[in-house]
Amino acid sequence: MLGELSASLVHELNQPLAAILSNAQAAQRFISRDQPDLAEVRSILDDIVANDRRAGQVIQRLRALFRKDRSQQREVDVKQIVLEVLQLIRNDLLNRGIGVEAELDDDLPVATGDSVQLQQVLLNLTMNACEAMEGSGVREPIRARARRKDTQTIEVSISDSGPGVSEEQLGSIFLPFMTTKPKGMGLGLAVSRSIIEAHGGRLWVLSTPGQGATFGFDLPIAAAPAAP
Amino acid sequence: MVAEHPRIAVVDDEADVLRAMQRLLRSSGYAVDVYATGEAFLHAVSGDCPDCPDCLLLDLHMPGISGFEVQARLRARNCKVPVVVITGHDTAAAEGRAMAGGAVAFLRKPVDGELLLATIERAIGAG
Ligand SMILES: Nc1ncnc2c1ncn2[C@@H]1O[C@H](COP(=O)(O)OP(=O)(O)O)[C@@H](O)[C@H]1O
Numbered sequence: 001m002l003g004e005l006s007a008s009l010v011h012e013l014n015q016p017l018a019a020i021l022s023n024a025q026a027a028q029r030f031i032s033r034d035q036p037d038l039a040e041v042r043s044i045l046d047d048i049v050a051n052d053r054r055a056g057q058v059i060q061r062l063r064a065l066f067r068k069d070r071s072q073q074r075e076v077d078v079k080q081i082v083l084e085v086l087q088l089i090r091n092d093l094l095n096r097g098i099g100v101e102a103e104l105d106d107d108l109p110v111a112t113g114d115s116v117q118l119q120q121v122l123l124n125l126t127m128n129a130c131e132a133m134e135g136s137g138v139r140e141p142i143r144a145r146a147r148r149k150d151t152q153t154i155e156v157s158i159s160d161s162g163p164g165v166s167e168e169q170l171g172s173i174f175l176p177f178m179t180t181k182p183k184g185m186g187l188g189l190a191v192s193r194s195i196i197e198a199h200g201g202r203l204w205v206l207s208t209p210g211q212g213a214t215f216g217f218d219l220p221i222a223a224a225p226a227a228p
Numbered sequence: 229m230v231a232e233h234p235r236i237a238v239v240d241d242e243a244d245v246l247r248a249m250q251r252l253l254r255s256s257g258y259a260v261d262v263y264a265t266g267e268a269f270l271h272a273v274s275g276d277c278p279d280c281p282d283c284l285l286l287d288l289h290m291p292g293i294s295g296f297e298v299q300a301r302l303r304a305r306n307c308k309v310p311v312v313v314i315t316g317h318d319t320a321a322a323e324g325r326a327m328a329g330g331a332v333a334f335l336r337k338p339v340d341g342e343l344l345l346a347t348i349e350r351a352i353g354a355g
């Protein structure tokens with residue numbers, strides 16, 4: 001993955017760096033004129049700031065991608081985590097006119113994991129579901145599910161009724177910087193996969209092209225406290 | 229014949245890069261036309277060579293037709309505009325292919341302004 005990563009990383013950083021350099025050198029020329037065009041220089045500086053932020057964002061997301069070791073594995077309430085994420089994006093969903101239905105088992109056991117990281121994963125998956133539906137004009141609600149799969153695992157999934165993922169795309173959507181969105185970073189799934197793998201699970205996708213996609217993962221159920 | 233303010237066309241799908249290059253070139257006294265796709269450029273200069281800029285700065289990897297394809301179509305039209313390729317994908321294979329396609333120079337992003345301006349001057353002088 002590092003090979004693919006560095007090629008796309010070079011590209012992602014090169015664009016803002018190229019823009020910053022040309023802008024800065026243009027500004028140097030503009031201000032050394034007899035009558036410096038300050039309005040022009042001001043808009044150049046705005047662009048430099050924006051491009052620098054963009055480069056910074058790439059680095060920040062990359063950090064997240066490699067921050068596995070710092071995860072805080074604790075007992076977590078999966079149902080609570082899902083509800084918190086849905087609460088977090090409630091307004092965003094409302095604005096886009098997209099509904100959510102949560103199907104969360106009542107008697108979910110406690111799982112082990114890092115709640116902040118798991119929220120990040122769910123946020124990524126839900127935003128993707130949202131963006132997929134937005135493009136397709138379908139208005140079925142997104143479904144967030146959490147259920148006990150077997151004695152050792154809880155399964156969490158997010159389903160949408162967007163265009164789905166084609167067979168051809170399946171191989172690449174988890175790669176860093178792979179995006180089909182004009183303003184996408186292409187890191188949501190890569191980061192999520194890395195987080196879930198650090199939790200000993202696997203991030204999977206099921207999709208019927210034309211009918212939607214389900215992204216999900218398994219979490220280990222916390223070991224029962226040892227008998228006294 | 230080169231006009232008093234030579235005209236440079238820039239084709240790059242990155243709006244930020246495009247704007248920055250436009251400023252850099254304008255700050256050096258060039259007239260600049262920018263295009264976000266190869267198609268847009270080819271369409272704009274679809275007439276005879278009098279429509280052509282004095283120099284074309286061309287990105288390679290863009291949605292729609294690639295920079296290589298732009299080169300090929302210009303060649304097919306027998307268009308002699310000097311092409312400077314500027315890319316972030318700096319593989320040797322890409323460089324070989326661009327140069328074989330008739331590019332006068334192959335520059336890597338981020339490209340230094342002095343180098344770019346010197347390259348353009350050379351390209352226009354040779355054209
Ligand atoms: N729910 C989904 N339905 C269809 N395609 C999806 C879905 N989620 C992700 N994808 C595809 O996977 C790509 C990568 O997703 P992601 O890593 O989150 O990056 P981003 O959202 O920034 O594009 C998306 O651009 C999209 O093409």
Ligand SMILES: [Mg+2]
Nearest residue numbers: 124128188189
């Ligand atoms: Mg995403």
